Amino acid sequence: MFGLDAFHLARIQFAFTVSFHIIFPAITIGLASFLAVLEGLWLKTKNPAYQDLYHFWSKVFAVNFGMGVVSGLVMAYQFGTNWSGFSEFAGSITGPLLTYEVLTAFFLEAGFLGVMLFGLNRVGQGLHFFATCMVALGTLMSTFWILASNSWMQTPQGFEIQHGVVVPVDWLAVIFNPSFGYRLLHMTTAAFLASALFVGASAAWHLLHKNDTPAIRKMLSMALWMALIVAPIQAFLGDMHGLNTLEHQPAKIAAIEGHWENNPGEATPLLLFGIPDMDEEKTRYALKIPYLGSLILTHSLDKQVPALKSFPKEDRPNSTIIFWSFRIMVALGMLMILLGAISLRLRIKKRLYHSRPFLWFQLLMGPSGLVAILAGWFTTEIGRQPWVVYGLQRTSDAVSAHGDLHMSISLITFIVVYLSVFGVGYLYMMHLIKKGPRQGEGNHTAEGGPGRAHTPARPLSAIQEPLDFSNKRQ
Template sequence: MFGLDAFHLARIQFAFTVSFHIIFPAITIGLASFLAVLEGMWLKSRNETYRDLYHFWSKVFAVNFGMGVVSGLVMAYQFGTNWSGFSQFAGSITGPLLTYEVLTAFFLEAGFLGVMLFGWNRVGPGLHFFATCMVALGTIISTFWILASNSWMHTPQGYIIENGIVVPQDWFKIVFNPSFPYRLFHMSVAAFLASAFFVGASGAWHLLRGNDNPAIRKMFSMALWMALIVAPIQAMIGDAHGLNTLEHQPAKIAAIEGHWENPPGEATPLILFGIPDMDEERTKYALEVPYLGSLILTHSLDKQVPALKSFPKEDRPNSLIIFWSFRVMVAMGLLMITLGVFSLWLRYKKRLYNSRPFLWFALLMGPSGLIAILAGWFTTEIGRQPWVVYGVQRTIDAVSAHGDLHMSISLLAFILVYSSVFGVGYIYMMRLIKKGPETGEGHDVALGGPGQHHTPARPLSAAKERLNHPQEEK
């Protein structure tokens, strides 16, 4: 397929499924905590706006949660089908970590999800709030174990190798490996930001359409407060994560920077734009800022950043890809900070909800969090190459022995099935968002009885079948 062998097709297939999957957990993590905050605020203030928002976003959460579970299961199977070498080599570590995720997080989410989605008016408010908090906690615990497993692949420790197989020796070191804290906080905050901009874009869309009510204003305002406060914090976490990566994966940093060699005694410049060429070993058309690379990456004006030429060719990541994926992530982060600052200015001017240029800005920024997450994961995972377990097992040694034709058919099947199944789910979710929160929603959700609304039996039936345009309901 396209002249690629089975090894590269397997990598593309895993990248494709991960890219589809990671969008759903990111939104799930953020929305679960958002729902807990909404219900907590409603219990404290009895302001019906919070309750209406809770019921609205719980429907979106249900659809998103379902698609995340399905896409995650499919992705997990690939460890055995396409990456059996990795499973055999490191399964004694990744297997238990993923098992812990299921036992502690998935069971917690699944156990309380039904109460959260369908228990309103069926259980007491305290118990329902507890269920919502447990689902939110479950998403955080899931993130903990998934990032522990993935981080160990980047900075492995706490193991020995016997007979060509990894044997765990110290589980505390395995879980709390050197990159884990940085990656955990970076990913968790990224999920909160992605959800905030998702919510904010929904509010902006309704305000632009003239659907202006207290619920729309409240969710728009909450999203922008999140952007203002958390986006700068994410930048600081990213800086700390970069310093950790420089210590443990210097080749990745050199590839991200498109930095090939260090002239003696010269500080490292920051290359803003350019085209890294892996064959010619240089970055073409480089636009550089002197000293800034050293200042950002070493916090000094004289220390040098490792250069790609100091690493063997077979150990270098593909600089062209991660050079640009990293810059896409940074650009999204800067735009997020800009949006947050503008929102503060408009609050002061009392024009937050009626400045159409700003509303369009917020609407267009809706997918920015997800774009940043995808770009960040491309940077992280491609930057780890050619290792699947950094410095321990090469990716070429981890792949299963499949033929080119087999992998081509498999990849095409994934593309067709994912595009159709998750495309329908995405369209349904967008229709829910376009409908917007309804005043008084949730009063009779679970009353039952003849002629009354019944509790939906499935998450996808959590909304009325006909999703009218807001203008049609006036």
């Protein structure tokens, strides 16, 4: 397929499925906590706008949760089908970590999800709020275990290699490896920020279409407070993560910077623009700012950043890709900070809900959090190459022995099925968002229950909306 062998097709397939999957957990993490906050505010203030928002976003959450579970299961199977070498080598660590995720996070979410989606009129308000909080906690616990596994692949420790396979000797060291804390905070904050921008864009769309209600205004206000506070925090966490990466994965930093060689006694410049050429070993059309690379990456004006030429060719990540994926992530982060700052100025001037240029800006920024997450993951995962477990196992040694034709058919099938199934799911979610929260919606929750007309059996049963993709708002 396109002249690619089975190894590269397997990498593309995993990248494709994980890129689809990561969008859903990111929104699930943010929305679960948002729902807990909304219900808590409603119980405290009795403001019906919070109740209407809770019921509105619980529908979107149900769709997103369902798609996240399905896409995650499919992705997990690839460890055995396409990456059996990795499973054999490191399965004694990654297997238990993913099992802990199921036993703690997934079981917790599954146990309370039904109460959260269908139990408001069947259990007390306090117990229902507790169920919502447990679902939110479950999403955070899931993040904990997934990031523990992935971070160990980036900065492995707490193991021995016996008979050619990894054997854990210190589980605390395995879990709390050197990059885990930074990556956990960075990813969790990214999920909150992406969800806030998603919520804010939904509110902006309704305000631009003259749907101005107290619930819509609350939605926009809460989203922009999150952007104002969290976006600068995310930039700080990103800087800390970068320093950690420089310590443990210097080749990745060199590739991110497109930095090929150091001149004796000269500080490292920052390349704003350029096209890294892996064959020629240089960055073409480089636009440099002297000293700034050293200042950002080492917090000094004289220390040098490791250069790509100091690493063997076979150990260098592909700078051409991650040079730009990193800059896309940073540029979007700067726009998020700008969005929060402008929102504060408009809030003070009492024009937050009336400035159409700003509402358009917020609407266009809606997908920016998800795009930034994808760009960050591309940077992290491609920057780890050519290792699947950094410094221990090369990606080429981890792939299963499949033929080129087999992998081509498999990849094409995944693309067709994913675009069809999740494309419909995405359109349905956008359809729900266009409807918007309806006043008094929380007072008409279906009773359900055994022997009654409606007995919910799955998350999507909570929606009760026809599959109608017309643009007419109801």
